[in-house]
Amino acid sequence: MLKKKTLLSLNHLLTINSLTQNSIQLLIDRANELSAIKTPHIASHPNSPIITNLFFEPSTRTQYSFEIAAQRLHVPSITPNIPSLSTLKGESLLDTIHNLEMMGSSLFIIRHSINHTPEFIASELLTDAKVLNAGDGTHQHPSQCLIDLMTIQSQFTQFEPLSVAILGDTHRSRVARSLTAGLQLMGTKDIRFITPPPLQIDHLEPPEGITPMDIKQGLQDVDVIICLRVQQERIDSSSTPIDQATYFKHYGLTTEKLTWAKPHAIVMHPGPINRGFEIESSVADGDQSVILQQAKNSIPMRMAILEALLN
Structure with missing residues (x-):
């Protein structure tokens, strides 16, 4: 003890x-x-x-x-x-x-x-x-944020030099909001929000110090990728439904898109995972994935x- x-x-x-x-x-x-x-x-x-x-x-x-x-x-x-x-x-x-x-x-x-x-x-x-x-x-x-920070620290010795991309429904995600604040408390400065256009909320600004980017720019040379679920239950029912195949093609984290990150980059997801929607199975189960380590x-x-x- x-x-x-x-x-x-x-x-x-x-x-x-x-x-x-x-x-x-x-x-x-x-x-x-x-x-x-x-x-x-x-x-x-x-x-x-x-x-x-x-x-x-x-x-x-x-x-x-x-x-x-x-x-x-x-x-x-x-x-x-x-x-x-x-x-x-x-x-x-x-x-x-x-x-x-x-x-x-x-x-x-x-x-x-x-x-x-x-x-x-x-x-x-x-x-x-x-x-x-x-x-x-x-x-x-907050507890998910602490789990994620623990997982990141197990792979990297310092938070300050890390480049972190949060990919997905960042506008509705309590995980993204908490983790952003937690990373900033630990000294991380390069935090990127990759919010696909179908999930963007008009007039909603990202948290202070966060850079919104498109997917290729946002994943370029990052150390950590946090993939988020599309939160269908929080999307306005009057909005156009999100087509899974189209979303996955353009914004899903695939093996090809993962090559834009650094070779040692880790892939995280707070769960539940929707395979073939926001992440490819080969990525979720691959060598760079620490998703089960988070659990x-x-x-x-x-x-x-x-x-x-x-x-």
Whole structure:
């Protein structure tokens, strides 16, 4: 175990911007240490913390990795079946949260389709319970950002000199928004947004310091490529549907397009992957792909986050 003076303690984790470069590095270091420990745990007692997972949007990797992380830390957790919650009977979300607080929940892991919902809940808690944002609308996904930073650092010694391309639905992506802020906190300056025209939102400017580029220019000589899913569920229903074959031909990450990047470039994707839409199978499964490493890293990183919140 790390000495107490090096253990991080967090109040909430709502946005990646709430962290510093030092706290991010402490979490990465702790996650790397936890990945090598067979039976880490937080000591249990009658008043042990209870984690409540509230996922109001579908999730595989995030929800189950948090559940596995809690199990490995020997912290009890519950994952209510959202359709069975009393919110369907007219109870407000806050009343549900307050009742769960009184039952002993000390950490709420929340995914919601509406931006800033976790922040609102954190501001209305009745106890000293914590809130972890597991993805809110198009806003933020801080734990995924930390996983991605951990994965990048495992391949490169420094963040500052890296050229990073984020390819896909950047305008609607909480992953892109969080990772951009996280990379900037770690010192990366060359961050490129490659947003295919069918996915662009009029009058929406990229984050400060980000350069929008076309696909060939954007992938040229980059070290890291983060490929994003086309978020059909967030696209205005009145918009023209995106044709998968056309999108893949022009904007899908293929073996040919990958040659525009540096030979050592790594390929990442937060999942779920839509093969033949935003990425070619030969790229997703190729030697330069670290997509499954991201999934593997999700457990120790989320353990480190839970530990910091429950510390």
